Amino acid sequence: MSGHSHKLALPKFLSFLKNRPTKENGLVSWLTTVDHKRIGILYLYTSFFFLFVGGIEALFVRSQLSANDLEIFVGSTYNQLVTMHATTMIFLAIMPLAAAFFNFMIPLQIGARDVAFPRLNAFSYFMYLAGGIVLNASWFMGGASDAGWFAYAPLTSATYSPTHGVDFWILGLILTGISSTVAAINFIVTIINMRAPGMTLMKMPVFSWMAFVTAFLLAFALPVITIALIILFMDRNYGTTFFQTAAGGDPILWQHLFWVFGHPEVYIIVLPAFGIVSEIIPVFSRKPLFGYKLVVLSGAAIGFMGFTVWSHHMFTVGMGPIVNSAFSITTAAIAIPTGVKIFNWILTLWNGKIKFSVPMMYSTALVFLFMVGGFSGLMHGAAASDFQQHDTYFVVAHFHYTILGGGLFGFLAGTVYWLPKFFGKIMDEERGRKIFWWIFISFNLTFFPMHFLGTSGMPRRIYTYSSDMEWTALNGFITLASFVLGIALLVFFIEVIKAVKSKNKASADPWDARTLEWSIPSPPPVYNFADLPKIEKIDEFWESKVSNKPIKTLPRDPHGIHMPGKSWMPLITSIGLLIASFGAVYESDLRYIGLGIFLLAYYGWALEGEAEYYLPYPKKGKK
Amino acid sequence: MFLDFILSPQNWLDPAGPVASDQKDLFLFTLYLCIGIFVIVGGFMLYSILKFKAKPGDEELPDQSHDGTQLEIGLMVVSAILVAVIAVPNVKLLYKLAEPPRGSNPLQVNVIGHQYWWEFEIPEYQIATANEFKIPIGRPIEFNVSSVDVIHSFWVPRLGGKVDAVPGRDNYLWFQADQEGWYSGQCAELCGSSHAKMKFEVHAVNDEEFLAWVEKEAAPAEQPITELAKEGKELFLTKMCVTCHAVKGYDGAIGITGPNLSHFGSRRKLAGMWVENTKDNLEDWLGDPASFKPDNIMALQGPMYIDDKFALTRDEIEKLAAYLKELY
Numbered sequence: 002m003s004g005h006s007h008k009l010a011l012p013k014f015l016s017f018l019k020n021r022p023t024k025e026n027g028l029v030s031w032l033t034t035v036d037h038k039r040i041g042i043l044y045l046y047t048s049f050f051f052l053f054v055g056g057i058e059a060l061f062v063r064s065q066l067s068a069n070d071l072e073i074f075v076g077s078t079y080n081q082l083v084t085m086h087a088t089t090m091i092f093l094a095i096m097p098l099a100a101a102f103f104n105f106m107i108p109l110q111i112g113a114r115d116v117a118f119p120r121l122n123a124f125s126y127f128m129y130l131a132g133g134i135v136l137n138a139s140w141f142m143g144g145a146s147d148a149g150w151f152a153y154a155p156l157t158s159a160t161y162s163p164t165h166g167v168d169f170w171i172l173g174l175i176l177t178g179i180s181s182t183v184a185a186i187n188f189i190v191t192i193i194n195m196r197a198p199g200m201t202l203m204k205m206p207v208f209s210w211m212a213f214v215t216a217f218l219l220a221f222a223l224p225v226i227t228i229a230l231i232i233l234f235m236d237r238n239y240g241t242t243f244f245q246t247a248a249g250g251d252p253i254l255w256q257h258l259f260w261v262f263g264h265p266e267v268y269i270i271v272l273p274a275f276g277i278v279s280e281i282i283p284v285f286s287r288k289p290l291f292g293y294k295l296v297v298l299s300g301a302a303i304g305f306m307g308f309t310v311w312s313h314h315m316f317t318v319g320m321g322p323i324v325n326s327a328f329s330i331t332t333a334a335i336a337i338p339t340g341v342k343i344f345n346w347i348l349t350l351w352n353g354k355i356k357f358s359v360p361m362m363y364s365t366a367l368v369f370l371f372m373v374g375g376f377s378g379l380m381h382g383a384a385a386s387d388f389q390q391h392d393t394y395f396v397v398a399h400f401h402y403t404i405l406g407g408g409l410f411g412f413l414a415g416t417v418y419w420l421p422k423f424f425g426k427i428m429d430e431e432r433g434r435k436i437f438w439w440i441f442i443s444f445n446l447t448f449f450p451m452h453f454l455g456t457s458g459m460p461r462r463i464y465t466y467s468s469d470m471e472w473t474a475l476n477g478f479i480t481l482a483s484f485v486l487g488i489a490l491l492v493f494f495i496e497v498i499k500a501v502k503s504k505n506k507a508s509a510d511p512w513d514a515r516t517l518e519w520s521i522p523s524p525p526p527v528y529n530f531a532d533l534p535k536i537e538k539i540d541e542f543w544e545s546k547v548s549n550k551p552i553k554t555l556p557r558d559p560h561g562i563h564m565p566g567k568s569w570m571p572l573i574t575s576i577g578l579l580i581a582s583f584g585a586v587y588e589s590d591l592r593y594i595g596l597g598i599f600l601l602a603y604y605g606w607a608l609e610g611e612a613e614y615y616l617p618y619p620k621k622g623k624k
Numbered sequence: 625m626f627l628d629f630i631l632s633p634q635n636w637l638d639p640a641g642p643v644a645s646d647q648k649d650l651f652l653f654t655l656y657l658c659i660g661i662f663v664i665v666g667g668f669m670l671y672s673i674l675k676f677k678a679k680p681g682d683e684e685l686p687d688q689s690h691d692g693t694q695l696e697i698g699l700m701v702v703s704a705i706l707v708a709v710i711a712v713p714n715v716k717l718l719y720k721l722a723e724p725p726r727g728s729n730p731l732q733v734n735v736i737g738h739q740y741w742w743e744f745e746i747p748e749y750q751i752a753t754a755n756e757f758k759i760p761i762g763r764p765i766e767f768n769v770s771s772v773d774v775i776h777s778f779w780v781p782r783l784g785g786k787v788d789a790v791p792g793r794d795n796y797l798w799f800q801a802d803q804e805g806w807y808s809g810q811c812a813e814l815c816g817s818s819h820a821k822m823k824f825e826v827h828a829v830n831d832e833e834f835l836a837w838v839e840k841e842a843a844p845a846e847q848p849i850t851e852l853a854k855e856g857k858e859l860f861l862t863k864m865c866v867t868c869h870a871v872k873g874y875d876g877a878i879g880i881t882g883p884n885l886s887h888f889g890s891r892r893k894l895a896g897m898w899v900e901n902t903k904d905n906l907e908d909w910l911g912d913p914a915s916f917k918p919d920n921i922m923a924l925q926g927p928m929y930i931d932d933k934f935a936l937t938r939d940e941i942e943k944l945a946a947y948l949k950e951l952y
């Protein structure tokens with residue numbers, strides 16, 4: 002046991018907090034876990050769940066649009082579905098899916114035992130869950146927000162959105178925003194401080210690099226939206242007038258704040274997926290990634306340039322030709338570093354010996370699909386013609402090609418690729434391939450025709466259209482395809498769960514991969530690395546396999562393996578903020594009760610006992 | 625059947641004026657360029673995938689080289705050039721579209737977005753109308769676009785791109801129609817429950833027809849002729865329609881919450897262009913406006929729709945409809 006003890010005494014009635022929870026199994030062990038791998042799994046399953054919810058919402062939307070003049074989900078109901086579909090998919094499904102991989106993989110890839118702040122990591126997860134609960138509770142408490150996911154003022158004001166939907170939406174997003182901000186800081190500190198000795202930044206795996214860039218994007222972009230949300234909440238509930246024209250406010254201010262966050266958000270979604278693909282393509286081509294340095298630098302460049310283009314979402318608000326030209330050019334310029342990535346992926350394939358396992362199929366599909374989305378993005382960037390495309394189904398097609406084609410496909414690749422590491426099980430290859438083709442084809446049949454709806458003038462977010470617009474046949478077709486896509490995705494996730502439950506045990510390194518996570522058993526032991534590795538080269542693990550020499554390790558700690566202690570506090574602080582959020586919506590005393598719980602648990606967080614413990618080392622030679 | 629969309633009255637790849645036509649050209653230019661690059665890069669990728677597939681049982685490592693700085697710099701330079709190739713015509717067009725050609729004597733039109741209908745004013749002729757208006761062909765029309773409530777977006781796809789109607793701002797747009805005809809337009813920014821039904825139409829006509837229309841629109845409303853319509857006119861006042869609707873020459877009918885109805889009888893369509901302006905449809909609208917447009921302001925705030933005390937009877941609806949139809 003460690004020598005130092007806590008000098009600060011706890012008040013008597015809190016003395017039960019002195020001892021950290023220690024359960025290793027069962028529900029309590031999951032509620033108190035600080036293990037980055039378990040937290041990763043929680044993120045994974047929760048985001049699957051919300052992907053399902055968002056998918057159902059999408060299919061409701063598609064049902065309503067399947068023919069002209071339908072009256073299934075009309076007016077506000079339809080708008081709520083559209084708003085919640087986008088919000089759920091972005092904030093509760095895709096971003097947390099990336100977080101699942103960050104959590105599980107970053108410490109393994111950089112040769113660490115856990116993240117820098119394990120309890121904070123658990124807190125991030127519970128805050129995300131709390132945000133999901135608040136957002137979706139609105140369905141049952143008077144209706145969800147119907148103001149669209151970018152919530153343009155003044156439609157969101159108390160005058161035009163009198164129900165509590167927007168309030169729930171604001172608070173849900175603030176909670177998930179806290180979750181992501183905290184997680185971002187945690188990952189940044191982890192990556193800066195906890196890399197294995199010898200692993201300089203330029204020897205770090207590309208996925209961890211993209212996670213690093215993404216974490217900075219989150220840390221800079223989220224505060225902007227969080228502040229905007231707080232201001233909006235004050236406008237709605239406390240009589241301020243930041244976005245209210247009549248009182249001298251400016252609704253366009255909201256758009257700037259929103260998109261300063263909203264555009265980097267796109268890269269928050271796709272950069273992790275790019276990272277995954279940059280891991281998979283070399284492994285299955287059996288070659289190092291082509292131009293590692295440029296791939297890393299272009300990722301960082303994309304991240305940086307992502308903050309310079311936000312007004313391309315606002316070409317039609319009347320900014321004039323000077324501003325529109327400027328944002329057109331910055332937007333197009335992002336094509337340069339993005340092109341670098343694509344060229345490097347292709348050059349990695351070149352001269353390789355490519356094995357088309359399922360992760361590779363999703364990865365190469367991502368490259369194609371992202372190119373389609375990237376090119377339509379380039380077209381949007383031409384402001385003068387974007388006046389036509391803007392806010393039509395052309396845009397809907399574009400961002401589904403980028404967010405699903407360039408994001409989700411990467412996460413599906415990552416799910417199959419890392420499933421052995423997550424659960425020690427491997428997915429059935431034959432069925433995996435079939436499911437891939439169903440997803441790939443139905444995806445394109447769903448979203449590609451939307452380009453044509455766009456060029457024939459169909460605006461987004463309209464709940465119906467009349468037959469003389471001539472959009473009926475194409476919409477019917479799209480709806481059909483979307484149902485196939487929905488089912489195919491569902492089958493994918495069922496297949497994942499079947500694999501997890503199956504006896505298809507995976508070896509430590511089933512793909513003959515390159516990075517450190519594959520050097521330890523599948524699934525890894527709680528402590529990840531019994532002996533912490535010493536790094537000399539990029540892809541040290543691969544080099545060690547090729548040269549047939551084991552990776553060098555650090556001397557063992559005489560105390561044993563140093564482990565972070567479990568805790569109830571992340572859960573309790575989150576419950577406090579969850580309760581406070583409901584209180585804030587209804588302006589009731591629950592606010593104070595929730596904040597009280599939060600503060601008490603925060604106090605407990607600071608003072609609870611023994612922060613760490615030690616495990617005995619396994620026998621040398623045995624992993 | 626799946627190609628029907630090409631015939632859409634909102635197909636902006638079938639332009640009917642110089643602005644939409646320039647935008648189409650730029651769109652197609654970028655499109656073809658992108659398709660070209662896609663075919664080259666995607667083809668290269670497809671080729672690599674097919675060519676370098678591992679042969680079964682071949683476990684030997686391929687060539688491990690993974691650097692080619694010159695190649696990469698070359699590719700970046702090529703991308704940069706492509707970006708510039710798009711930027712130049714784009715910026716040129718942005719400036720060209722910023723105002724109509726010099727010396728072209730544009731017609732001024734004010735566009736005001738309301739939840740969920742469009743108000744159009746032509747100050748030169750002191751005309752105020754809603755959801756339908758006429759423009760002369762061959763003459764640029766300059767729009768001054770704003771909103772009284774939330775953000776809407778004014779868009780007539782076959783005549784030109786859109787501009788947002790933002791409360792507290794005056795936004796500018798111009799376009800011109802070169803061919804006579806009805807051009808369908810639609811609100812393009814989510815503005816509430818009936819956003820889908822916030823449509824309008826622009827009728828481009830020759831000068832003569834335009835001037836005739838202008839003269840008629842500028843004149844006071846017709847007096848009702850039939851008995852039914854005369855009673856309808858009374859009801860229009862007593863049932864408080866006047867608090868929201870204006871009728872030129874009708875004392876007290878100066879409401880501004882709803883569309884100006886001075887010449888309502890001559891309008892082609894009703895309820896955000898959704899149905900023909902027939903007697904039956906009009907009566908249905910007056911009976912239950914929300915069934916046409918969910919949460920529209922008339923249904924939400926009109927006393928006859930929220931308070932049973934003021935509900936309209938079948939008989940009253942017929943009279944009101946008769947009156948409105950005679951407002952030619």
Ligand SMILES: [Cu+2]
Binds near residue numbers: 264267313314
């Ligand atoms: Cu953007």
Ligand SMILES: [Cu+2]
Binds near residue numbers: 815816819
């Ligand atoms: Cu609208």
